[in-house]
Amino acid sequence: MAxxxxxxxxxxxxxxxxxxxxxxxxxxxxxxxxxxLGNYFGAIQNWVRFQEEYSSVLYSIVDLHALTIPQEPAxxxxxxxxxxxxxxxxxxxxxxxxxxxxxxxxxxxxxxWILGCLTTMPRIQCFPQWKVKNASQNSQGTVGLFxxxxxxxxxxxxxxxxxxxxxxxxxxxxxxxxxxxxxxxxKYGNFFPVPKAILSTTKKVKSLRGPTAKMSKSDPQxxxxxxxxxxxxxxxxxxRKAVTDFTSEITYDPDSRPGVSNMVAIHAxxxxxxxxxxxxxxxxxxxxxxxxxxxxxxIQKFAPIRNEIKRLQEDKSHLxxxxxxxxxxxxxxxxxxxxxVRRIVGFQ
Numbered sequence: 001m002a003x004x005x006x007x008x009x010x011x012x013x014x015x016x017x018x019x020x021x022x023x024x025x026x027x028x029x030x031x032x033x034x035x036x037l038g039n040y041f042g043a044i045q046n047w048v049r050f051q052e053e054y055s056s057v058l059y060s061i062v063d064l065h066a067l068t069i070p071q072e073p074a075x076x077x078x079x080x081x082x083x084x085x086x087x088x089x090x091x092x093x094x095x096x097x098x099x100x101x102x103x104x105x106x107x108x109x110x111x112x113w114i115l116g117c118l119t120t121m122p123r124i125q126c127f128p129q130w131k132v133k134n135a136s137q138n139s140q141g142t143v144g145l146f147x148x149x150x151x152x153x154x155x156x157x158x159x160x161x162x163x164x165x166x167x168x169x170x171x172x173x174x175x176x177x178x179x180x181x182x183x184x185x186x187k188y189g190n191f192f193p194v195p196k197a198i199l200s201t202t203k204k205v206k207s208l209r210g211p212t213a214k215m216s217k218s219d220p221q222x223x224x225x226x227x228x229x230x231x232x233x234x235x236x237x238x239x240r241k242a243v244t245d246f247t248s249e250i251t252y253d254p255d256s257r258p259g260v261s262n263m264v265a266i267h268a269x270x271x272x273x274x275x276x277x278x279x280x281x282x283x284x285x286x287x288x289x290x291x292x293x294x295x296x297x298x299i300q301k302f303a304p305i306r307n308e309i310k311r312l313q314e315d316k317s318h319l320x321x322x323x324x325x326x327x328x329x330x331x332x333x334x335x336x337x338x339x340x341v342r343r344i345v346g347f348q
Contacts, residue, residue, distance in 0.1 A: 025050055025198070026161035028062035028102065028152075031079040032069075034227040035086050037298075038205040038215040041269050042167055046200065048091040050165070057097040058159055058330065059087065061323070064102050064109065065152070068145040081319045082309075086228070088322070089308035098333075100326030102155065107331070107338040112147075112154035114345060115180050118187070119150050123179070127172060153177035157184075157192045158334050165198040188344045203265055208242040211258040226266075228302045229309055239263070239295040248286035252279055260287060267294045270301040 027047065035044065051057050061083050066076060080101060092099055102108055127149060156164055156177045166174050174197050181192040204214045209224030219225050223241045230238070244259040252275045254261040267278045282290055312319060342348050 023054055023163055024056040024058070024159060024161045025054055025163050025165065026058045026060070026156050026159055026195075027165050028060040028065070028155055029083060029087070030066050031061050031063055031076065031083040032066055033079060033217050034229055035083070035090075036205075036215050036217060037226045037228065037266065037269075040090065040228055041202050041205060042200055043165065044087065044090050044092075046165055046198075046202070047087075047097075051093060051097040058161070058333075059092060059097055059099050060102045060155060060330075061087075061100070062102045062155065065148055068142065068148050080323075081316060082313060084319050084323055085309050085312035088312055088319075089305050090228075094322055094326060098326055098329050099322065100330040101323045104323065104327035105158075105330045105334050107158055107334040108151065108154055111158050111338055111341060112151040114341060115154050115157070115184070116147055116150045118180060118183050119176075123176065124149060127176075149173050149176050150180070153180045156195050157181055158337055159330075160193050160337060161195050162193045163198050164195050165200065167200045167204070171197065171199075191340070191344060202269075205266060205269070206258065206262040208238055208262070211243055211262040226298065229306050232299045232303075235298050236292070236295045239291040239298075242291060244287045244291075248288075250279060250282040250285055250287070250290050252276075260290075263290065263294050267297055270297045 027043070029039070029043065047057075047059055061080055063076065063080055066079070084099070084101075087099065088094075124146060152173050153176055156174075157180070164174055164177075174195065178194050181194045184192055185194075205226075207213050207215050207219055207221065207224035208226060209221040210219070213219075215225050217225065223238050226235065226238055242259060242263065244263075245257055247257065247260075250260060250264065251257060252261050252264045264275055264278050264282075267273070267282075268275050271278070273281070282293065285293065
């Protein structure tokens, strides 16, 4: 469910001033499996840009959040390493940003408890994500699933972050972080910056099999999700099976032709062309030939990244060292903030 437009406008007023020395960007990614095109164009591509443009940028692999759904320990450990390999292969540079594993900084969970004691249950129950995920677990959702928006707020506030990149489906979560910061400041005095959104301008990548829904790791139709580590054969097969319509002409009209329009949008994203330029280039093609063209463009775009991911996955010790170094730097930022919170609330 998208956030109300009034909320989006209020959050969007906090546009970043480029290279401001007081701005700090925080964002996180769950290690829940392979990264798909929606993750790449909606988040990671922007992460790479932010690290070049701003001086204080933190990216966390939020493995505590991953526990809100059942996890096999060995699989989770591998997913953490695979996610770090993917981020590095996509262009994240630890020398230009802070990349770390959330659970290696215990202050996240500790601050979450304090913030949770300032948050009411009705405030959390309003989240549509809770209703959807709880229903998917047959109304047996865990306490962690219920309270993870508070942990998200702790992730952000622990570093006194000023800006958070979000898509529309995460705006309500950032609004909670803002509310908690304001509540804390009102109760204890001005301490936390009230974080503002950097709203993604990237259109959502839709499922290849259900082009009215966004591409998702949880899509039961596996052919609908295009992972950046898919082999060329897998990419070709998924585009061959992609849902279109009975009109062969290539046009961009998301309302009446969502399938073809989704492919045009993907084609534009991987080539850097505009939607209009793609449509002009493909004049005269039918949808069958066009599917092959888009598949080839996707293969070419992600071949270097896929090869680099494989290389990094073979160097487990390097990945572990990157995450350990990032955690040490994160602790240096988090510890004094959390110690001050302890003092403020009366623990010491």
